Amino acid sequence: MLIQTTASCTCLLLCAGIVLSTVVATESPAKQQPWQLKLRIQSPDGPPQSQQPRGWKRTERAAEWQPARTAVIVCDVWDRHHCLNAVRRMTEFLPRMNQLLTVCRSNGATIIHAPSDCMPAYEQHPARLRARQAPNAPGRPADVEFWCSQIPTEERAVYPIDQSDGGEDDDPAEHAEWAAKLTAEGRNAALPWKAQNEAITIDAERDFISDRGDEIWNILKQQNIEHVMLVGVHTNMCVLGRPFGLRQQVRAGFEVVLVRDLTDCMYNPRRWPFVDHFSGNDLIVSHVERFVCPTITSDQILGGSPHVSKYDQRTNRDLLTVLPGNAASVPGAGWWAPVMMPGSLPSDAGGDPSAAVWLRCTVRLPQQLLASGAATLQLPSADVAGAWLNGTAIPAAAGAATSRPLPSAAVLPDGINLLVLKLQPGKSGTLCSEALRIQCGQQSLSLDGRWQWQRDNGTDLSSIPLPAQFGIGSDILFEPTR
Incomplete structure (x- = not known):
């Protein structure tokens, strides 16, 4: 009986401790001086030009943020990553991030703290339990639990980089050695993260741990948050697109900065x-400042100077615009170029005119849409030699070359799906006479x-080496109106 009583008391104390931790986390500390921030954005410079795109100019807006109304979300600062150079660059700024x-x-x-895919490591951590205890808040935005690849302000923007190879910039020999090391540690070399990086302190008494958009919405509302800062990696993938990322915070109505x-x-x-x-x-930061949200630098709170990587050997940094390299001078010749469908290839199109043409876009197929009936790709002509969804072939229906049922096993409901077409050789003059549809x-x-x-x-271009939500930018996404 004594053991049972002691165990019961211990359980009660533990439960009370969890509740007290939640109360402490929601109490406002002594009133602090507001942060005086300079929120940087980019806006079109001058009137539209008839023959060339408009330029851009940077402006800064003074803002006063109350610390108690501010949240900092730490995005995917993992203990390991498959790209060694990415690890090197992140390791540099972790001490300053922890200081912030x-x-x-x-x-x-x-x-x-939002280390995606790592919640099992924190199952009993007080900060994880605290996040799960946050009560459901009213007014939760639709689809806040899903990845977000585009918000309305990005619809007309051309995404500034091609990241469809995964973005790895390692030396091949170093990469192989790093992958072998990860494997020797008992990790999946392609997805090696198991927890947040130990360089970042988690305060068990006050912080929260979650990688779920709905939970983080509840936390932000419980804490009466008005302003959100995002730190972490990687800007063009998880920081922008995660359920707790920049786009979703903009959609939810918070004042958010990178x-x-x-x-x-x-x-x-x-x-x-x-x-x-x-x-x-720099191009990605410019995309954020033009089409998503403002940015700030850590010195606005910490003092000193913003972090600059020792690997950045450029004379001029923090560029507003960047001229493409020489290899980008001929559209479509070895790289993906934008084109409007239906339509024709640009007059300066490169490559062999008699060669086949590959086309790609991404589509978000909500569960509600898929519930309306079997999904089929409807083509305006039979000039398509092949079609693929997330790397899986989409065969033509029997006796109907222009109707292709989507393989149900390949469809990612509510997710971002990669759709790739290959046109018959010699059929690229007019890509399609009518719009395609699903x-x-x-x-x-x-x-x-x-x-x-x-x-x-x-080269087989029917797929990419990572899920479309990570590898494809915001400018070729098709989805129903949210």
């Missing part, structure tokens, strides 16, 4: 626009708009 979190926490800000010196992108200089890694990172019962999703194209060069 410490100062923000001490001033009363809410810290949310801390641009405490992030990094996944970009391989051997891909369009064929510039160095850090210039590619039909589900009586409902349809038009695929009329921007796609990407590339000449056939003997």
